[in-house]
Amino acid sequence: xxxxxAPSHEEILALLEDSAYNPAIVNQLEAYAKxxxxxxxxxxxxxxxxxxxxxxxLAKLYQFFPHLADSSNYALILLLALLEFxxxxxxxxxxxxxxxxxxxxxxxxLVRCSDLLEQCQxxxxxxxxxPLVLSAEAPELLKSAVxxxxxxxxxxxxxxxxxxLTYRTAPISVVLPALDMRETSELSKFVSDxxxxxxxxxxxxxxxxxxxxxxxxxxxxxxxxxxVSFASVSSxxxxxxxxxxx
Numbered sequence: 001x002x003x004x005x006a007p008s009h010e011e012i013l014a015l016l017e018d019s020a021y022n023p024a025i026v027n028q029l030e031a032y033a034k035x036x037x038x039x040x041x042x043x044x045x046x047x048x049x050x051x052x053x054x055x056x057x058l059a060k061l062y063q064f065f066p067h068l069a070d071s072s073n074y075a076l077i078l079l080l081a082l083l084e085f086x087x088x089x090x091x092x093x094x095x096x097x098x099x100x101x102x103x104x105x106x107x108x109x110l111v112r113c114s115d116l117l118e119q120c121q122x123x124x125x126x127x128x129x130x131p132l133v134l135s136a137e138a139p140e141l142l143k144s145a146v147x148x149x150x151x152x153x154x155x156x157x158x159x160x161x162x163x164x165l166t167y168r169t170a171p172i173s174v175v176l177p178a179l180d181m182r183e184t185s186e187l188s189k190f191v192s193d194x195x196x197x198x199x200x201x202x203x204x205x206x207x208x209x210x211x212x213x214x215x216x217x218x219x220x221x222x223x224x225x226x227x228v229s230f231a232s233v234s235s236x237x238x239x240x241x242x243x244x245x246x
Contacts (some may be wrong), residue, residue, distance in 0.1 A: 122178035
């Protein structure tokens with residue numbers, strides 16, 4: 001459960017506006033990072049909202065005051081950013097975190113996970129992401145979030161939506177591993193239970209998944225528009241020839 005001392009989203013906004021560079025707010029930002037994980041992925045009943053600005057400010061304060069830095073909190077804010085894929089939050093945040101902090105577990109694995117997502121190597125992503133629940137170095141809160149259905153479903157939803165931008169029809173043998181699923185029935189239930197995905201997946205039939213047609217996944221005939229008439233071009237050419245003769 002979220003700690004009683006965790007600030008509200010409104011309090012965090014006020015801190016960011018008035019005291020963003022004050023190291024005295026580090027404890028509150030750390031508490032809010034934990035509260036985000038608990039609220040969004042562990043059904044704690046808290047009211048924290050995801051805040052990239054708050055997490056970025058925490059990373060900046062760690063950068064300015066390295067004696068305050070905490071590797072567990074680095075990992076938590078990296079996880080929160082990772083779960084926002086395909087946003088660029090992870091990349092932006094990683095620039096603020098020292099390399100030495102990214103080279104220890106579990107942050108090094110989270111960086112690898114981000115790279116795999118960016119490269120659309122989804123099956124490899126899952127085989128890297130799932131073992132975090134067993135990481136001896138990872139904080140218990142992070143391991144619980146990685147194992148949570150909320151986090152897994154959020155990632156699956158993002159990956160499926162990304163596939164829909166590329167494919168009009170995709171083999172089920174491609175889609176299932178990308179979502180870390182084994183059976184078509186599992187995918188069917190996942191889509192039918194999610195109102196948003198009903199607007200992404202048109203149908204599952206046989207060995208293929210058909211996505212809803214969009215400008216991104218359908219071929220478009222090239223349209224040529226004649227913006228300048230031949231008569232106009234001819235007139236310009238004739239004028240140029242006249243000037244050269246003068």
